[in-house]
Every structure is written in C-alpha cells, then in structure tokens.
Amino acid sequence: MKNITILFFGKLKETWKTSELKQTTQAHTIEELYVELLKLCDEEPHKASIKVAINDEFVAWDSAISDHDTIAFLPPASGG
Amino acid sequence: MKNITILFFGKLKETWKTSELKQTTQAHTIEELYVELLKLCDEEPHKASIKVAINDEFVAWDSAISDHDTIAFLPPASGG
Amino acid sequence: MFDISEETINESELRKNTRDPACGGFVCFEGWVRDHNQGKDVQKLAYEAYPKLAIKEGNRIIAEAMEKFTINKAICTHRVGMLEIGDMAVWVGVSAAHRDAAFQACRYILDEVKSRVPIWKNETWTDGESGWVEQE
Amino acid sequence: MFDISEETINESELRKNTRDPACGGFVCFEGWVRDHNQGKDVQKLAYEAYPKLAIKEGNRIIAEAMEKFTINKAICTHRVGMLEIGDMAVWVGVSAAHRDAAFQACRYILDEVKSRVPIWKNETWTDGESGWVEQE
Numbered sequence: 001m002k003n004i005t006i007l008f009f010g011k012l013k014e015t016w017k018t019s020e021l022k023q024t025t026q027a028h029t030i031e032e033l034y035v036e037l038l039k040l041c042d043e044e045p046h047k048a049s050i051k052v053a054i055n056d057e058f059v060a061w062d063s064a065i066s067d068h069d070t071i072a073f074l075p076p077a078s079g080g
Numbered sequence: 081m082k083n084i085t086i087l088f089f090g091k092l093k094e095t096w097k098t099s100e101l102k103q104t105t106q107a108h109t110i111e112e113l114y115v116e117l118l119k120l121c122d123e124e125p126h127k128a129s130i131k132v133a134i135n136d137e138f139v140a141w142d143s144a145i146s147d148h149d150t151i152a153f154l155p156p157a158s159g160g
Numbered sequence: 161m162f163d164i165s166e167e168t169i170n171e172s173e174l175r176k177n178t179r180d181p182a183c184g185g186f187v188c189f190e191g192w193v194r195d196h197n198q199g200k201d202v203q204k205l206a207y208e209a210y211p212k213l214a215i216k217e218g219n220r221i222i223a224e225a226m227e228k229f230t231i232n233k234a235i236c237t238h239r240v241g242m243l244e245i246g247d248m249a250v251w252v253g254v255s256a257a258h259r260d261a262a263f264q265a266c267r268y269i270l271d272e273v274k275s276r277v278p279i280w281k282n283e284t285w286t287d288g289e290s291g292w293v294e295q296e
Numbered sequence: 297m298f299d300i301s302e303e304t305i306n307e308s309e310l311r312k313n314t315r316d317p318a319c320g321g322f323v324c325f326e327g328w329v330r331d332h333n334q335g336k337d338v339q340k341l342a343y344e345a346y347p348k349l350a351i352k353e354g355n356r357i358i359a360e361a362m363e364k365f366t367i368n369k370a371i372c373t374h375r376v377g378m379l380e381i382g383d384m385a386v387w388v389g390v391s392a393a394h395r396d397a398a399f400q401a402c403r404y405i406l407d408e409v410k411s412r413v414p415i416w417k418n419e420t421w422t423d424g425e426s427g428w429v430e431q432e
Contacts, residue, residue, distance in 0.1 A: 009210055010280035011292035051278075056212040072210060078293045079207060079238055079279030080191055080250050080270065089346055090416035091428035131414075136348040152346060158429045159343060159374055159415030160327055160386050160406065181328040181382035187402075188324055189395065192317040246317035259325065259406060266323075267399055 001026060002065060006037070007072040015045050030054070030071060031061045049076050081106060082145060086117070087152040095125050110134070110151060111141045129156050161234075162218025164209050164279070166241045169248045178235045178253035187262040188253040189270050195245045197293070201286040205293075207240045207249065210278040214238070221272040229265040231256040236269050238279055297370075298354025300345050300415070302377045305384045314371045314389035323398040324389040325406050331381045333429070337422040341429075343376045343385065346414040350374070357408040365401040367392040372405050374415055 006021040013019045016037065027033035030052045038044060053072040054063055065071065086101040093099045096117065107113035110132045118124060133152040134143055145151065171190065179186050195202055222234050233255045243249060252270050256262035275295070284290040307326065315322050331338055358370050369391045379385060388406050392398035411431070420426040 007210070009278065010208065010282075014292070053210070053213055053278075056210075056216065058213070058217070072213070074210065074213075074278050075280065075292070076295050077275055077277055077279055078281045078295050079209075079277055080274035087346070089414065090344065090418075094428070133346070133349055133414075136346075136352065138349070138353070152349070154346065154349075154414050155416065155428070156431050157411055157413055157415055158417045158431050159345075159413055160410035179326070181384075182331065184328055184330040186326040186328070189398070190315070190322040191395070192320055192322070194320040194393070195318065248317075257330070259327070259403075262325070263399065263403055270395060 002067040005070040010075040082147040085150045090155040180255040183255040185262040187266040191250040205283045225265045229261040316391040319391040321395045321398045323402040327386040341419045361401045365397040
C-alpha cells in the first residue's frame with residue numbers, strides 16, 4: 001500500500017469536488033489509480049484530454065506510482 | 081516645351097550627381113525623359129529597379145509629362 | 161525566462177530586460193482580458209496555475225525557442241489570480257538580429273504557452289455564472 | 297497612421313495610442329540600428345525619405361492592413377535623418393481582438409514599409425567609407 005497525494009486542477013476540481021486528496025492505494029500505475037478514482041466521481045471526464053504529472057513533472061499514464069508521490073490530473077491548459 | 085523639376089533619391093543622386101534638376105524637355109513620357117537623362121550620367125542605372133513618380137504619386141513609366149510637373153526617380157526602398 | 165505573477169505584470173521592466181538595441185529587432189505580444197469571450201460577456205476572470213510545473217514547462221518552451229530560432233533574449237510572464245477587464249494576462253518579448261526570427265519566436269512561445277503550460281482560466285460572466293474555459 | 301520622424305521615436309507615446317485593452321491583443325515591432333550590416337561594421341547611418349510620397353504610401357499600407365486583417369488600430373513611424381547605433385529606426389504596433397490578426401498585420405506593415413515606402417539607408421562604416429544600402 002502506498003500513501004499518495006492527488007491534486008486536481010481546473011474543471012477536474014469540480015469533477016472530483018476537491019483540489020487535493022490524501023489516499024492510500026494499491027494501484028501500480030497512474031492508469032490504475034485513475035480507474036480507482038472514477039468511483040468517486042458522478043460523471044466520467046474526457047480522459048484523452050487529461051495530462052498527468054508525478055512530483056511536478058509531466059509523465060505517461062503507465063508511469064509507476066511510488067510511496068509518498070504527488071500525482072496531478074490536469075485538464076487542457078487555457079492560459080493566454 | 082515643358083518646364084519640369086526632376087528629383088533623384090538615394091544612390092540615383094550619385095548616378096546623376098545631383099538631387100534636383102530644373103529642366104526644359106520635349107519628352108512626352110517619363111520613358112522618353114529617362115532616355116534624355118541617360119546622356120547626363122556616366123553609368124546607366126538598373127532601370128528595372130527604379131520607380132517613378134509625378135507630383136508625389138507613383139506612376140507608370142509611360143505616363144505623360146505636363147508643364148510644371150515634378151518627376152521623381154526612386155531606387156528600391158531600403159528602410160526598416 | 162518564464163515566470164508567473166500574482167501581481168500586475170510590470171511590462172516596462174520586462175521590456176527593459178528583453179530589449180537589446182545591439183540586436184536589431186524586438187517583437188512583443190501583450191494579451192489583455194477582454195469583456196467578451198466565446199460569445200459571453202465577461203465580468204472578470206481568474207487564472208489558476210500549477211506553479212512549479214508551469215514554471216518548468218514555460219522555461220522549457222523558452223529554451224526550445226532559443227534552440228529553434230536565432231534569437232538573443234526571450235521572456236514571458238503569465239498573470240495568475242483574479243483579473244479585471246483590461247488587465248494584462250500574458251506578456252511575451254523577444255530580441256533578435258533579424259525580424260523573421262523575432263516574430264516567429266514570439267509567436268511560438270505564445271502558442272506553446274497557451275497550449276502546454278498548466279494554467280487554467282475561470283471566467284465570471286455578467287449573468288453571475290462562472291465556469292472553466294475550454295481552449296478555443 | 298504612418299509617419300516619419302526626424303526626432304527620436306517616442307515609442308511610449310506610440311504604444312499609448314495603439315494599445316487598446318478592450319481588444320485582447322497587441323503586437324509591436326521595434327527595429328534598431330545595429331553595429332553591423334551585410335558583413336560591414338557600421339558607425340552610424342542616415343535615412344533619407346521622399347517625405348510626401350513616403351507618408352502617402354505608408355498610410356496606404358496601414359489602410360491595406362486594416363482591410364486585410366481584423367484589427368482595431370495600427371500605427372507605424374519611421375525615423376529619418378542621422379541615427380547612431382542603438383537608435384530606433386522603425387516602430388510598428390497593432391491592436392486586435394485575436395493574436396493571429398495582430399501578428400500578421402504587424403508583420404505585413406513592417407514588410408511592406410521596408411519594400412515600398414520611399415526611404416533609403418546610407419551607412420557610414422567604421423573604415424570611414426559610406427554608401428547606399430541595397431535591400432537585403
């Protein structure tokens with residue numbers, strides 16, 4: 001079991017009704033974590049448009065999660 | 081016979097060794113005037129790159145010349 | 161250098177740091193909050209960032225621009241927090257020996273920042289509603 | 297509006313007249329005298345204009361840009377007379393609702409001014425010689 005912190009940004013904060021979750025997970029990858037997290041939201045977000053990060057770096061969906069990681073889910077940027 | 085003023089700009093001032101000429105001409109067009117003016121310069125300029133103006137407006141080489149016109153010969157612009 | 165700012169963007173300072181008269185050319189872009197967007201009347205807006213990742217990604221974009229184009233200096237700052245109509249949201253400036261490179265690099269940085277830097281816009285409309293803005 | 301100026305270009309004044317925060321975007325270009333050009337070391341230079349025709353043609357270019365691109369304001373000023381290294385030779389600014397139009401119009405005005413407005417550059421090189429510059 002890993003203790004991780006999950007960050008949601010932009011409209012994904014509304015999808016999961018929070019900006020930060022402290023979670024204990026058995027997921028090995030972000031992909032697996034995402035499936036777990038879907039149970040917490042009413043409406044499934046558009047996964048293809050979401051970028052993911054571990055510890056302040058963009059990573060691939062199949063990246064492995066380690067204990068104490070901070071995982072972020074980011075909707076498409078809309079700055080500028 | 082027409083009394084005209086001729087203006088030379090940029091390197092054409094060097095070609096004709098003056099920036100302004102008061103001239104009496106029988107030329108009907110700028111084209112004909114240019115042929116007259118070639119007698120005054122040692123080296124023939126690159127005509128295709130020259131633009132011509134009458135009374136502060138760009139015109140075509142075959143434009144007619146009137147009495148008291150100001151005719152200008154302009155080398156390619158090099159501003160900016 | 162890329163930065164995010166919670167205060168009004170100090171563009172005269174940014175210009176001073178980017179401009180280089182030895183260079184020949186300077187191009188800058190300023191983006192302001194408009195009173196309308198995608199058909200809605202905007203009252204104000206907030207930009208939210210993922211600050212650490214935004215600064216990393218923004219600086220990566222500046223480095224790419226320095227690599228791709230023959231430029232001397234490039235700076236970009238994006239505002240975050242609450243903005244009013246007319247406030248500056250983003251500033252990009254580039255100095256280069258030739259105008260081509262300056263224009264292309266400025267455009268590149270702006271486009272990449274808008275699409276890649278983790279910053280999100282939340283608009284409050286004049287009807288009192290608000291919402292996250294999807295990319296145009 | 298297009299103008300030629302025998303004095304230092306007052307770019308803060310030009311910016312004030314061109315920028316329009318209701319617009320969304322602003323792009324400007326500044327061109328400075330470099331200490332080298334086409335392989336030669338430049339000491340100073342002079343721009344000569346055919347003033348009446350230059351102003352007419354410059355304003356024609358601004359009008360074309362207003363027609364071609366969806367922009368709100370466009371201003372260009374070109375310096376004439378003696379310039380030193382680092383002096384501003386040309387300034388172009390455009391305000392528009394969208395960045396595409398602002399970039400394209402600014403670039404269009406600059407390129408057309410350089411190729412069509414009757415202004416000529418005479419460089420004095422560090423070897424003491426001087427000469428009229430052909431377009432690059």
